[in-house]
Amino acid sequence: MSSDDRIAKAASFLLHSPPGEVDDVFNDIRGIVNDDDALQAQIEPQFLVVEVPGQQSTVLLTPYNQVSESRYLDPNTGTVFTFDHLRPAGALQTHLDQYVANHYTNGSVSVFAHEGAVVSCIVSNKFSPGNFWNGSWRAVWSFNPAMAQLNGSAKVRVHYFEDGNVQLDTQSDFAGDIEAGRDVAKKVAKMIGQFEADFQQGINDGYRQLAERTFKGLRRTLPVTRNKIDWEKIANYKIGGELAHAEN
Structure with a gap:
C-alpha cells in the first residue's frame, strides 16, 4: 500500500470514528501513517463545537465555514481562526x-x-x-x-x-x-x-510540625538540672584551667 493510500485509509478511520473516540482512533493510527501534516490535510470538518480564540463565542466546524485547509470563519464575530484537528491539547x-x-x-x-x-x-x-x-x-x-x-x-x-x-x-x-x-x-x-x-x-505544614514537635522531641529544652547552661562561663573556666596548667 502506497503512502497516499495509507493516509486516505487513516483519514477514513478518523472520519468514521465513534463519538468521543476520535483521539483514541488517532493515537492508534498515527504511528502507521507517521506524517501528521499529510493526515491533517485529509481530515475534513466534522461539525465539532469549538471555542473561538480571543472571543466569548463558540462555533461549529463545517465545510460551509472552512476558509482554507485549517482555517475557519466564525460568522457571529467575523473572526477567522486556525484550528488543528490533530492537536486538541x-x-x-x-x-x-x-x-x-x-x-x-x-x-x-x-x-x-x-x-x-x-x-x-x-x-x-x-x-x-x-x-x-x-x-x-x-x-x-x-x-x-x-x-x-x-x-x-x-x-x-x-x-x-x-x-x-x-x-x-x-x-x-x-x-x-x-x-x-x-x-x-x-x-x-x-x-x-x-x-x-x-x-x-502540605509540605510547608510538615516542615513546621518537624520544627515545632519532632525536632524538639529529640533533645531536652533544659538539662536535667532544669537550668540553662552558661556556655560563656564554662569557656572561661576552661581557658583559666589551661592557663593555670601552663604556668605549672
Whole structure:
C-alpha cells in the first residue's frame, strides 16, 4: 500500500470514528501513517463545537465555514481562526505555559495527546551544589475528555548535604471532576494549580510540625538540672584551667 493510500485509509478511520473516540482512533493510527501534516490535510470538518480564540463565542466546524485547509470563519464575530484537528491539547498548553511562568522559577511544561487523554508534564529543577543542595519538582496530569476527569501526581525531591545528609522525597496523588461546558482547558489548568498549591501547603505544614514537635522531641529544652547552661562561663573556666596548667 502506497503512502497516499495509507493516509486516505487513516483519514477514513478518523472520519468514521465513534463519538468521543476520535483521539483514541488517532493515537492508534498515527504511528502507521507517521506524517501528521499529510493526515491533517485529509481530515475534513466534522461539525465539532469549538471555542473561538480571543472571543466569548463558540462555533461549529463545517465545510460551509472552512476558509482554507485549517482555517475557519466564525460568522457571529467575523473572526477567522486556525484550528488543528490533530492537536486538541494546544489550548491547555497555552494556559499551563502562563501558569508555570507565574509559579515556577525554573519550570517547563509540555502537553501531549496520549491514548485518548491529554497528558501534561511539569518539571522544575533547581541545582545549587555550591550551597550544598539540589531539588526537583515533577508532576504528571492526565485529563480524560470523555470522562471529564483529571488525575495526576506531584513529586518533590530535595537533597541537602552540608555537614550532613538530609533528603526529602514525597509524592501525592490527586483526582477531580471537571465541569463540562466552555473553557475546559482553563478549568483543567485551574484545578492543576489548586492541587499543586495544596501539595505545597502540605509540605510547608510538615516542615513546621518537624520544627515545632519532632525536632524538639529529640533533645531536652533544659538539662536535667532544669537550668540553662552558661556556655560563656564554662569557656572561661576552661581557658583559666589551661592557663593555670601552663604556668605549672
